[in-house]
Amino acid sequence: MDSIIEQLKKEISGFKAEIQEEKIGTVIHIADGIASATGLADVASMEMVKFDDGAIGVALNLEEGKVGIMVLGEYKGISEGMKVKALGRILDVPVGDEMIGRVIDPLGQPKDGKDLKTEKNYPMERIAPGVITRKSVHEPVQTGLKSIDAMIPIGRGQRELIIGDRQTGKTAVAIDTILNQKGQNMTCIYVAIGQKESKIAQIVARLEKAGAMEYTIIVSASASESAALNFLAPYAGCAMGEYFMDQGKDALIIYDDLSKHAVAYRQISLLLKRPPGREAYPGDVFYLHSRLLERAAKLNEDNGKGSLTALPIIETQGNDVSAYIPTNVISITDGQIYLESNLFNKGFRPAINVGLSVSRVGGAAQIKAMKKVAGSLRLDLAQFRELEAFTQFGSDLDEATQKQLERGKRLEKLLIQPQYSPMPVAQQVVQIYSATNGLMDDVDVDYISNFAKGLSEYVDQNNPELLKLIDKKGEFDEKWEHGLKKAVDDYKSIVDKEWFVEKKTEKSD
Amino acid sequence: MNITPKQYASAWYELLSDKKIIRLSCGQASKVNKKMLAYLYKTGHLSKLAEILRNLEEIEQRQLGVEHALITSAHEISENQAKKLAKEILKTDEVSVRHKINPELIGGIQIETKNKRWDLSIKSQLLSLSKQLT
Numbered sequence: 001m002d003s004i005i006e007q008l009k010k011e012i013s014g015f016k017a018e019i020q021e022e023k024i025g026t027v028i029h030i031a032d033g034i035a036s037a038t039g040l041a042d043v044a045s046m047e048m049v050k051f052d053d054g055a056i057g058v059a060l061n062l063e064e065g066k067v068g069i070m071v072l073g074e075y076k077g078i079s080e081g082m083k084v085k086a087l088g089r090i091l092d093v094p095v096g097d098e099m100i101g102r103v104i105d106p107l108g109q110p111k112d113g114k115d116l117k118t119e120k121n122y123p124m125e126r127i128a129p130g131v132i133t134r135k136s137v138h139e140p141v142q143t144g145l146k147s148i149d150a151m152i153p154i155g156r157g158q159r160e161l162i163i164g165d166r167q168t169g170k171t172a173v174a175i176d177t178i179l180n181q182k183g184q185n186m187t188c189i190y191v192a193i194g195q196k197e198s199k200i201a202q203i204v205a206r207l208e209k210a211g212a213m214e215y216t217i218i219v220s221a222s223a224s225e226s227a228a229l230n231f232l233a234p235y236a237g238c239a240m241g242e243y244f245m246d247q248g249k250d251a252l253i254i255y256d257d258l259s260k261h262a263v264a265y266r267q268i269s270l271l272l273k274r275p276p277g278r279e280a281y282p283g284d285v286f287y288l289h290s291r292l293l294e295r296a297a298k299l300n301e302d303n304g305k306g307s308l309t310a311l312p313i314i315e316t317q318g319n320d321v322s323a324y325i326p327t328n329v330i331s332i333t334d335g336q337i338y339l340e341s342n343l344f345n346k347g348f349r350p351a352i353n354v355g356l357s358v359s360r361v362g363g364a365a366q367i368k369a370m371k372k373v374a375g376s377l378r379l380d381l382a383q384f385r386e387l388e389a390f391t392q393f394g395s396d397l398d399e400a401t402q403k404q405l406e407r408g409k410r411l412e413k414l415l416i417q418p419q420y421s422p423m424p425v426a427q428q429v430v431q432i433y434s435a436t437n438g439l440m441d442d443v444d445v446d447y448i449s450n451f452a453k454g455l456s457e458y459v460d461q462n463n464p465e466l467l468k469l470i471d472k473k474g475e476f477d478e479k480w481e482h483g484l485k486k487a488v489d490d491y492k493s494i495v496d497k498e499w500f501v502e503k504k505t506e507k508s509d
Numbered sequence: 510m511n512i513t514p515k516q517y518a519s520a521w522y523e524l525l526s527d528k529k530i531i532r533l534s535c536g537q538a539s540k541v542n543k544k545m546l547a548y549l550y551k552t553g554h555l556s557k558l559a560e561i562l563r564n565l566e567e568i569e570q571r572q573l574g575v576e577h578a579l580i581t582s583a584h585e586i587s588e589n590q591a592k593k594l595a596k597e598i599l600k601t602d603e604v605s606v607r608h609k610i611n612p613e614l615i616g617g618i619q620i621e622t623k624n625k626r627w628d629l630s631i632k633s634q635l636l637s638l639s640k641q642l643t
Contacts (some may be wrong), residue, residue, distance in 0.1 A: 008642075013636050022626040028559070037562060041624040064515075065564070083626065 024087040025067060027051070030078045033226050035069040036061075037084050043067055046125060048087040053077035056107075057084070058228075059093050061272050068272045070228045073105060091125070093236045095243035100187065103204060103218040106233040111220060122239040124232060130295035136299035137334075140365040141252060141309050144180030144422020145350055147415040150374040150432055152337055152357045155365025156250050156307040157298025161329055163314045163321060164339030168351050170313045171412065172419050173337065174254045176350075177311065179210050180422035181252060187244045188216040189253040191237035194230050194260030197222045215409065216374040230264035238295050239307045245297065248304035253296070257313035260287060263324045279324045289325075290332050300396060303410060322498035335359035348416055354381060367474035369429045376436040384408020403441075410440050413448035426470035427456045430484060433476075439488045447499040458491040459484075514557045518564030521545050526572070575603045579621040583614040583630070595620060598627050 025039030035057060043049065043059045049069055050056055055078055061068025071078065074221040080373040094108035103111045136156030154160045162170045178188045188205075192200045200220050207213045215419045217240055221233035234255045244251040255261070261284055269282035277283050291314075296310035311334065314326050321342065322331065330336055344351035366374070387405055391397060397405070414435045417423065424430075431452045434440055443451045459466055466483055470476060492500075517618060534554050549555045578595045580586075588608065595604045598620050611619075614630035621627075 011642060012638070015641060017627060019627055021622060022628065024621065024626040025624070028563075039624045066568070083621070085626070 012495070020416050021086075021097065025049075025086075027078060027080055027082045027084055028066065030071075030075060030080065032267075032271050033071045033075050033160070033228055034073055034077070034268070035078060035084070036066050037069060038066050040067045040084065040086055042354060043086045044090065046091050048089055048091050049487040050085045050087055051070075052079050052083045052085070059086075060268075061274075070231075070272075071226070071266055072232070073226060074230050074472070090123050091232075092121040092123045093239050094309065095120050095122045095240045099217045099240060101213045101217070103200075103220055104223075106219060106221050106229045106236040107187055108236065122243055122244065124235040126239065126242065126295065126369040128291070129297045129299060133297075133299055133303045135298050135305075135359045137298050137308070137365050139250075139298075139369060140362075140425075141177070141186070142425050143173070143177040144424070145176055145352075146417055146423060146432065147350060147352045147354055147430055148337060149171070149225040149366075149425060150370060151354050151378050151389055152335065152352070152359040153308065153362035153370070153374075154359060155298070155362045156309050157296060158335075158359070158361055158365070159293045159296045159310040159333040160312060160313065160359060160362070161333040161336040162328060162339070163310050163316060163330070163336050164351070165316055165319055165341045168341050168344050169349060170315070170339055171199075171203070171256055172174075172338070173350055173352075174256060174311055174313060175251070176420065176422045177207065177214055178207065178254070179212050179420060181215060182210075182212060186215065187241075187249060187251045188212070189237045189241050189251060190216060191219045191233050191253065191255050193221055193222075193233050193257060194223050194264060195220070195256065197224065203371055209421070210470060211349050227264040229310070230261065231268055232259055234258070234292055237314055238292060238308075238310075242295060245299065245306035246304065248299075248306045250307045250309070252309045255292075255310065255312040256467065257315050258329055259315045259325055262288065283317050286328050286332075289329055293329075293332050313494075334361045344397065348412065349419070350417060352415075353383065354378070367425065367470075369470050369474055369476045370425060370432075372476070373429055373432045373436055376431055378402070380407055380436060381411055384411065406445075407435075407438070407441060409445050410443070410448050411435055414440070414452055416449060423456070424467075424471075426467040427460070429476070430459055430466065431456060433481075433484060434488055437485075439485065442445040442500050442502055444499055444501050453497055454495060455488065455491050456495075459487055462490070463487045467478060512552075512554070514560035515564050517545075517557065517561045518553070518568055519551070522563070522565055522568045522572075560618055573603070575605050576601055577607070578607050579607050579609060580621050581609045581611050581614065581619040581621070581630075583610070583612055583618075585610065586618070594618060 023040060023042060025037035027035050027037050029036045040108040045059060045062055048056060048060050049059055055071055055073065055075060057069040057071045058071050058447045059067050071381045098116060098118050102116060105111055137157045139156040141154045141156055143149055143154060148154065162173055164170050178190065181188055181327055190203065200222060204218060207216055219233055219237040241251040262281060265285065265288055266281050270276060270280065274282050293312060294308055296308045299305055300305040312329060314329050316323065316326055338353045338356040340353045343353060383404055387401060391405065414431060434455065440448065440451060463483060466487065467479060469480055525538060549558060576597060576599055580591045580595060591608050592604065592606050595606050596602060614632045616631035617629045619626065619628050619630050
């Protein structure tokens with residue numbers, strides 16, 4: 001007991017009151033989370049300030065004689081005449097491995113009520129890595145979705161936009177991608193911007209159930225939080241991702257969604273009395289997103305080989321991709337995954353329009369085996385779509401056309417994949433190889449999904465060496481092809497005859 | 510033409526500081542003020558008044574070279590004492606001091622100018638001590 005008191009005495013006697021000069025200003029106006037203050041003579045742009053009631057703000061508008069301050073969080077306690085103190089540091093956010101598995105707010109504070117201790121802070125706004133430090137994208141991010149991994153491949157360090165109307169499964173694509181990163185050496189960061197709290201809770205529960213929270217950070221700025229926090233959330237998430245990139249690790253960040261981010265920024269800009277432009281967005285709304293997405297990068301060997309892959313999400317209105325924000329973000333990113341509501345309603349889920357979706361740089365990151373099978377898949381599907389439109393007018397078709405149509409229908413069905421069931425890339429190669437090489441042509445279209453699923457399980461149990469070769473070498477040879485063909489034949493001999501077209505007709509005869 | 514609050518303020522100050530008017534009685538100065546306010550009302554710029562006055566204060570301060578300081582203390586102190594403290598901290602002789610009492614400070618004083626603050630109160634020292642101990 002004595003020692004504690006002694007210790008306390010020592011500490012208190014060691015305490016020296018210092019006269020500190022504080023830079024202050026006076027609040028002259030406060031409304032809607034934006035305050036203006038006079039004074040604050042030497043404050044810097046994006047410098048943090050503290051109001052006397054404890055609220056934190058960021059100086060955004062530096063004008064002659066006054067400063068426009070964005071208040072972070074609650075602003076009810078701030079009143080006119082209150083003093084505001086410059087903290088002398090640029091807005092930053094705590095980063096570190098400790099954040100993994102946690103739900104945090106854009107200022108780095110945990111939302112689950114438990115303690116969080118970190119050692120490092122990173123500035124929210126940072127200049128993106130330069131040309132010299134980068135390397136072109138060459139390693140894949142496996143999303144586990146057949147249509148994406150085959151035809152719209154994503155590489156580590158790429159920025160791939162997920163775009164589509166509401167209720168088309170944009171978030172589902174992102175969540176499936178996170179689920180598939182298990183054991184892939186990837187730290188995931190999911191940034192929720194202006195989302196419903198219930199949706200965020202659902203996502204966290206889903207990730208926890210799948211064990212994906214072990215490598216995931218959720219940065220959440222929900223719809224009920226202020227525009228300032230919504231605006232800062234992606235930058236905070238990006239700073240956390242950059243920490244892992246600087247450690248030489250790979251990180252994946254999902255911004256869900258940047259339309260709401262632009263809306264939050266529009267609100268702040270208008271309240272700061274910056275002049276509105278097209279659709280009332282401020283003039284720097286392009287820079288808002290370009291500076292954020294530029295921070296996604298693949299670093300070269302000299303800089304630790306880390307990477308930050310970005311999957312921004314944009315919600316369109318009425319499938320209109322030519323609106324202001326969608327065109328901006330499309331032009332910034334390295335490609336887009338375009339989701340369509342009519343495909344979704346037809347039951348093609350994920351509702352990816354593979355004709356309009358592109359990946360400008362991901363091809364270099366695809367594994368060779370996938371590249372081989374995806375080439376014919378893409379070609380077959382394109383021909384199928386062309387023929388499908390053409391054959392709507394006539395019914396007399398030659399055998400070759402008929403065959404191509406039937407193949408196309410099967411390929412379309414094959415790409416359907418239920419939610420939360422990402423598939424390893426080797427399995428994808430097996431399925432797509434079988435379909436594009438006609439091994440599934442005799443299977444009834446309605447049973448393609450069942451057949452493919454069964455085939456995967458069969459190969460996994462009876463011919464695991466086929467999958468191992470793809471996983472190990474990323475390539476296949478003639479021997480592998482023979483092996484697979486035999487496996488498919490073996491599998492066909494044990495499955496239900498109902499699943500086959502010809503055998504069924506034989507039976508009905 | 511859009512006249513900024515700063516332009517209004519400097520015009521106003523010029524009118525008031527005109528040597529002739531300064532020599533004139535207080536009534537004359539208030540006449541200038543009345544006219545100015547009437548003009549602002551007529552042009553619909555009365556909403557800018559707060560900012561104009563702020564600018565006016567700033568111009569006056571700059572012209573006279575006087576620093577305004579607000580001294581807040583927990584207990585009553587004499588004006589001389591307050592002035593002496595302000596001079597010592599601000600390191601200038603030209604100080605105009607206002608004095609306020611705020612028992613929340615517990616003890617000591619706080620000196621504030623437009624851009625700076627020196628906190629010598631017991632309250633802030635206790636706060637920083639508690640921060641150091643936790």
